[in-house]
Amino acid sequence: MSKCKIIHYRKNCIGCNSCTEHAPGNWEIDATDGKANLKRANGKDDVFIAEISELELADNQRAAQDCPVGIIHILDAQGKDISFE
Amino acid sequence: MSQAEIMSPAGSFASLHTAIKAGANSVYFGIEQLNMRARAANNFKTSDLPEIVRICSENNVKTYLTVNTILYDHDLVMMKKICDAAKENKITAVIASDIAALQYAHSIGLEIHISTQQNVSNIEAVRFFAKFADVVVLARELTLNQIKKIIQEIKKDNILGPSGELVKIELFAHGALCVAISGKCYMSLATDNASANRGACTQNCRRAYRVTDEETGEELVVDNKYIMSPKDLCTIGFLDKIIGAGVSVLKLEGRGRSADYVHTVTKCYREAAEAVAAGTYTKEKIEAWTAELATVYNRGFWHGGYYLGKELGEWSGEYGSQATKQNEYIGHVTNYFRKTSIAEIIIETGEIKIGDDLFATGDNTGVVKFKLENFFLDGVPGKVAKKGNTITIPVTERLRINDKIFLSKDR
Numbered sequence: 439m440s441k442c443k444i445i446h447y448r449k450n451c452i453g454c455n456s457c458t459e460h461a462p463g464n465w466e467i468d469a470t471d472g473k474a475n476l477k478r479a480n481g482k483d484d485v486f487i488a489e490i491s492e493l494e495l496a497d498n499q500r501a502a503q504d505c506p507v508g509i510i511h512i513l514d515a516q517g518k519d520i521s522f523e
Numbered sequence: 524m525s526q527a528e529i530m531s532p533a534g535s536f537a538s539l540h541t542a543i544k545a546g547a548n549s550v551y552f553g554i555e556q557l558n559m560r561a562r563a564a565n566n567f568k569t570s571d572l573p574e575i576v577r578i579c580s581e582n583n584v585k586t587y588l589t590v591n592t593i594l595y596d597h598d599l600v601m602m603k604k605i606c607d608a609a610k611e612n613k614i615t616a617v618i619a620s621d622i623a624a625l626q627y628a629h630s631i632g633l634e635i636h637i638s639t640q641q642n643v644s645n646i647e648a649v650r651f652f653a654k655f656a657d658v659v660v661l662a663r664e665l666t667l668n669q670i671k672k673i674i675q676e677i678k679k680d681n682i683l684g685p686s687g688e689l690v691k692i693e694l695f696a697h698g699a700l701c702v703a704i705s706g707k708c709y710m711s712l713a714t715d716n717a718s719a720n721r722g723a724c725t726q727n728c729r730r731a732y733r734v735t736d737e738e739t740g741e742e743l744v745v746d747n748k749y750i751m752s753p754k755d756l757c758t759i760g761f762l763d764k765i766i767g768a769g770v771s772v773l774k775l776e777g778r779g780r781s782a783d784y785v786h787t788v789t790k791c792y793r794e795a796a797e798a799v800a801a802g803t804y805t806k807e808k809i810e811a812w813t814a815e816l817a818t819v820y821n822r823g824f825w826h827g828g829y830y831l832g833k834e835l836g837e838w839s840g841e842y843g844s845q846a847t848k849q850n851e852y853i854g855h856v857t858n859y860f861r862k863t864s865i866a867e868i869i870i871e872t873g874e875i876k877i878g879d880d881l882f883a884t885g886d887n888t889g890v891v892k893f894k895l896e897n898f899f900l901d902g903v904p905g906k907v908a909k910k911g912n913t914i915t916i917p918v919t920e921r922l923r924i925n926d927k928i929f930l931s932k933d934r
Binding site: 450451452453454455467469470471472473494504505506507 | 557
């Protein structure tokens with residue numbers, strides 16, 4: 439099963455909580471600053487990347503689509519942005 | 524008549540410097556994500572607070588920090604951090620709306636202003652919030668008579684804030700109005716999951732809409748498709764009445780606006796407030812201020828807004844700004860010689876000629892406006908400068924390397 443990637447541009451998160459409602463397995467709210475954290479992610483400079491399986495795709499696409507500040511992007515194995523597919 | 528405090532928006536260091544130079548008595552700004560401009564690209568960080576306070580205290584300008592979004596449980600830690608940082612950095616007051624923020628700020632002895640997001644519309648609400656706050660921003664939907672009555676009641680009943688002084692009333696004097704009641708709009712949340720009350724408004728009310736009867740498919744004939752976009756508030760024409768009613772603080776909207784906007788609006792309202800206090804507020808001056816205000820971003824002015832109790836329904840007829848002037852990027856400052864007050868500028872696009880109105884803007888410069896009266900190009904006086912040219916011009920006020928240069932021209 440091919441892997442997808444979530445990219446999270448955390449700096450502009452407003453802590454609305456939507457992503458954690460849609461995909462609690464991949465997102466949690468940080469206890470110290472109230473912004474969302476992408477679980478099991480690598481990153482620096484406020485850009486975080488995590489691999490997810492296709493089973494997790496639909497929930498995270500909803501998270502990306504509902505993000506009010508558009509800072510969640512989902513890429514397929516070829517690097518194509520499939521956030522809104 | 525005492526002079527009203529002019530409170531200007533500071534969405535960036537450039538706007539902050541500009542507001543101070545243009546005569547603001549106080550500035551308001553947000554840090555981190557818990558403020559009503561959370562979507563804005565250049566929000567200040569907590570680490571900017573010492574510098575902001577330093578600049579303001581050197582200029583005797585008060586500092587107000589906004590913590591006025593709705594708060595969820597997971598925001599409480601950050602809210603407390605912001606309030607603690609405000610206290611530590613000696614911010615004059617926080618502007619808050621959620622009870623959690625009011626309670627916490629009060630518990631650590633911070634001065635509090637009640638945000639317009641609380642929609643305070645009656646004297647009993649003022650009495651309640653006086654337990655926490657020394658200044659209350661009234662709802663933008665009240666009429667002048669309602670405001671006047673609230674202020675009279677405050678005096679009559681001697682309603683005091685935590686400082687022991689009479690609660691002061693603050694009003695929005697200029698800038699954007701919402702189609703919905705202050706702090707109660709869910710339109711952007713409903714369509715884009717972007718809550719206006721978390722500072723993420725997508726301003727979808729500003730767009731053009733069609734109204735169709737679903738049953739018949741017939742479209743309603745509306746003469747203006749911008750059915751939900753009110754014009755901007757402009758009170759400069761009756762500031763005497765507002766100040767006469769006892770309003771102490773005049774807030775200018777626009778943390779998302781440019782430094783140029785902040786400059787013009789602050790300058791006009793400061794002059795107007797001074798004129799009211801000095802008894803030199805005239806019709807001619809009002810006309811001049813109104814024309815000047817129209818040069819910067821606006822959706823057309825609703826003179827009076829709700830305040831005069833006018834019939835509602837002054838809707839914007841166009842998308843975007845109806846400013847009479849537009850700004851065109853020209854180039855940037857490559858050097859400034861302080862001894863001789865000469866700026867060296869590279870023209871990167873377009874062209875400028877003698878007589879043009881220019882302005883420079885930058886984080887530490889704010890906004891400096893000047894007329895191009897003479898300049899040198901390749902060592903000789905020039906008339907027109909084009910893309911690629913580096914010119915030197917006298918500019919009395921100090922500019923800084925990398926300040927951006929704009930041409931201000933009629934639309």
